[in-house]
Amino acid sequence: MTSTVDTAGDVPLVLQAAPDLPPIVAAPSRAGPLTTFARRNPTLVVGGLLLMLIGLAAIFAPWLWTVDPHALAPARRIRPPSETNWFGTDDLGRDVYSRVIYGARTSLVVGAAVAAVATFFGVLVGVVSGFVRWLDPIIMRIIDGLMSIPSVLIAIALLGVARGSIANVIIAIALAEFPRVARLVRGVVLSLRERSYISAAIACGSSASRIMSRHILPNAMDPIIIQATYIGASAIITEAILSFLGVGTPPTIPSWGNIMAEGRALWQVKPYIVFFPSIFLCITVLAVNLLGDGLRDMLDPRAAKRI
Amino acid sequence: MGTFILRRLLLTLPVMTVVALFVFGLLYIAPGDPATMIAGDQATPVEVERIRVSLGLDQPFVVRFGAWALSALRGDLGNSLFSGQSVVSMIEQRVPPTLSLMALTLVISVSVAVPLGVVAAARQGSWLDRAVSSFAVLGFSLPVFVLGYVLAYVFALELGWFPVQGYAPPSAGFGQYIRHLILPALALSGGYIALITRIGRSAMLEALSQDYVRTAKAKGVDRRSVLFIHALKNAALPIISIIGIGVATLISGAVVTETVFGIPGLGRLVVDSLLRRDYPIIQGVVLVSSFTYIIVNLAVDVVYTLLDPRIRY
Numbered sequence: 001m002t003s004t005v006d007t008a009g010d011v012p013l014v015l016q017a018a019p020d021l022p023p024i025v026a027a028p029s030r031a032g033p034l035t036t037f038a039r040r041n042p043t044l045v046v047g048g049l050l051l052m053l054i055g056l057a058a059i060f061a062p063w064l065w066t067v068d069p070h071a072l073a074p075a076r077r078i079r080p081p082s083e084t085n086w087f088g089t090d091d092l093g094r095d096v097y098s099r100v101i102y103g104a105r106t107s108l109v110v111g112a113a114v115a116a117v118a119t120f121f122g123v124l125v126g127v128v129s130g131f132v133r134w135l136d137p138i139i140m141r142i143i144d145g146l147m148s149i150p151s152v153l154i155a156i157a158l159l160g161v162a163r164g165s166i167a168n169v170i171i172a173i174a175l176a177e178f179p180r181v182a183r184l185v186r187g188v189v190l191s192l193r194e195r196s197y198i199s200a201a202i203a204c205g206s207s208a209s210r211i212m213s214r215h216i217l218p219n220a221m222d223p224i225i226i227q228a229t230y231i232g233a234s235a236i237i238t239e240a241i242l243s244f245l246g247v248g249t250p251p252t253i254p255s256w257g258n259i260m261a262e263g264r265a266l267w268q269v270k271p272y273i274v275f276f277p278s279i280f281l282c283i284t285v286l287a288v289n290l291l292g293d294g295l296r297d298m299l300d301p302r303a304a305k306r307i
Numbered sequence: 308m309g310t311f312i313l314r315r316l317l318l319t320l321p322v323m324t325v326v327a328l329f330v331f332g333l334l335y336i337a338p339g340d341p342a343t344m345i346a347g348d349q350a351t352p353v354e355v356e357r358i359r360v361s362l363g364l365d366q367p368f369v370v371r372f373g374a375w376a377l378s379a380l381r382g383d384l385g386n387s388l389f390s391g392q393s394v395v396s397m398i399e400q401r402v403p404p405t406l407s408l409m410a411l412t413l414v415i416s417v418s419v420a421v422p423l424g425v426v427a428a429a430r431q432g433s434w435l436d437r438a439v440s441s442f443a444v445l446g447f448s449l450p451v452f453v454l455g456y457v458l459a460y461v462f463a464l465e466l467g468w469f470p471v472q473g474y475a476p477p478s479a480g481f482g483q484y485i486r487h488l489i490l491p492a493l494a495l496s497g498g499y500i501a502l503i504t505r506i507g508r509s510a511m512l513e514a515l516s517q518d519y520v521r522t523a524k525a526k527g528v529d530r531r532s533v534l535f536i537h538a539l540k541n542a543a544l545p546i547i548s549i550i551g552i553g554v555a556t557l558i559s560g561a562v563v564t565e566t567v568f569g570i571p572g573l574g575r576l577v578v579d580s581l582l583r584r585d586y587p588i589i590q591g592v593v594l595v596s597s598f599t600y601i602i603v604n605l606a607v608d609v610v611y612t613l614l615d616p617r618i619r620y
Contacts, residue, residue: 145325
């Protein structure tokens with residue numbers, strides 16, 4: 001066993017004489033790199049696959065045995081699940097299954113867009129705050145202020161003055177989420193700027209923007225990616241909450257929150273209108289959270305052990 | 308101690324100002340001109356202008372913000388555009404249900420989450436630990452209104468143990484009061500429990516790896532005292548701090564929970580006002596909730612120094 005290892009010559013004789021010892025170095029796995037990756041990062045793979053499945057459903061919604069999610073059929077209002085309407089119909093006779101599948105588009109677009117917008121502005125503000133000393137206290141007080149307003153209330157307040165489009169919903173949620181990224185990035189910048197390789201870069205005459213883009217941001221990338229994933233999950237929930245309350249995505253666009261809002265008045269007699277979109281919402285959020293946990297475990301093994 | 312509290316209090320002033328600016332700025336950019344609205348359809352431009360001046364709407368932003376902030380400090384947040392009632396009295400009516408809901412949630416969450424976190428950390432890597440961690444991920448992924456509907460369906464509609472909807476004030480009897488609050492509080496607890504458990508577990512792991520824990524074990528202190536006295540006391544700070552930070556999530560969750568369970572609290576008030584575009588009420592609720600959050604976290608910081616004499620500011 002040990003003799004297959006190159007360093008076998010260094011192993012003390014006593015050990016060599018014991019043939020039943022387990023191999024010191026694991027035998028190279030015969031599984032392909034993909035299987036090895038999946039075995040090492042089960043959470044990441046499960047979350048990623050689930051999310052991919054929902055993403056495919058969103059993209060190929062028209063071909064997934066759906067009908068027009070807006071088609072009204074007053075004659076077939078509030079039907080329980082059946083062979084023609086898998087998830088039943090709502091109070092306007094629309095097919096709940098089709099609306100749920102199309103609703104995946106709204107959730108995924110909002111989740112991804114908020115993650116992107118919040119991360120972009122968060123990184124921008126965090127870098128400025130971490131690098132420009134005199135601006136730091138001002139920016140941090142603004143961040144503290146924004147963080148002390150509960151996220152749903154920030155979004156509600158903004159949607160009160162600018163109602164009614166997916167873009168506004170995205171902006172409103174992103175405003176509530178970006179302070180988290182800004183704080184994270186500021187912290188990383190503050191701790192990195194004291195490192196000697198940064199001093200070396202300054203001594204070499206690198207410009208501030210070069211130090212930022214070449215030396216600091218690449219080192220801050222891992223926590224930012226992890227945080228962006230969690231923000232995506234939280235944004236999907238917030239969009240559903242806002243739409244459920246009737247203040248988010250316009251009711252004409254199918255979204256899980258909207259379907260639940262329509263089912264709200266009827267839920268005690270016809271609970272399925274509320275439950276089907278709920279299930280999809282939970283699975284999607286779980287998938288994104290698992291993806292985030294998996295990324296954290298993969299990129300930052302030390303943090304993974306602590307949390 | 309006194310100077311610390313004073314300094315900490317002064318530090319919250321800029322934060323409160325930012326919140327106030329945000330809240331006031333909302334009305335500033337809101338569509339619709341209050342002067343035109345008050346003047347009515349028949350008013351001439353001159354009359355509208357006169358009302359505008361009498362309301363101070365012709366003043367620059369800073370002056371208007373100052374005037375608004377001063378009256379807010381005196382406890383006047385304006386009147387509802389819809390009913391004409393004062394915003395402060397409308398909010399006062401809605402505070403008890405929301406506060407009761409949040410208080411019960413806090414009690415449930417802490418009494419479930421702290422033991423869970425301690426046990427998970429004490430048996431790190433065991434099936435119990437893994438179950439607790441998986442439960443935390445599930446808790447984060449279960450939106451509060453989904454959990455609310457599931458609980459209401461099972462325990463109210465199917466089993467009939469609790470009322471499906473509504474709120475009973477304490478004057479209706481303590482039993483009724485709690486019966487109406489249990490399901491919404493459980494729904495609201497889900498995410499909060501997950502949050503506190505996760506932080507509690509990692510804080511306990513940190514504390515358990517310290518030398519004094521090893522010393523205590525070596526002295527022969529029994530397991531339970533090591534866990535709850537030596538380790539938990541030292542892990543208490545991050546736990547208390549996450550409870551404070553979690554209040555923001557709790558307020559967000561309460562808004563939704565009140566809609567699911569038909570509770571006439573602040574959350575319902577703000578949603579109903581939004582549908583009617585009653586901006587002064589939205590401003591008032593946002594202001595009150597955020598200031599509550601700021602004050603809770605101020606209190607947390609003060610508790611910190613009381614608990615841990617090493618912390619000196």
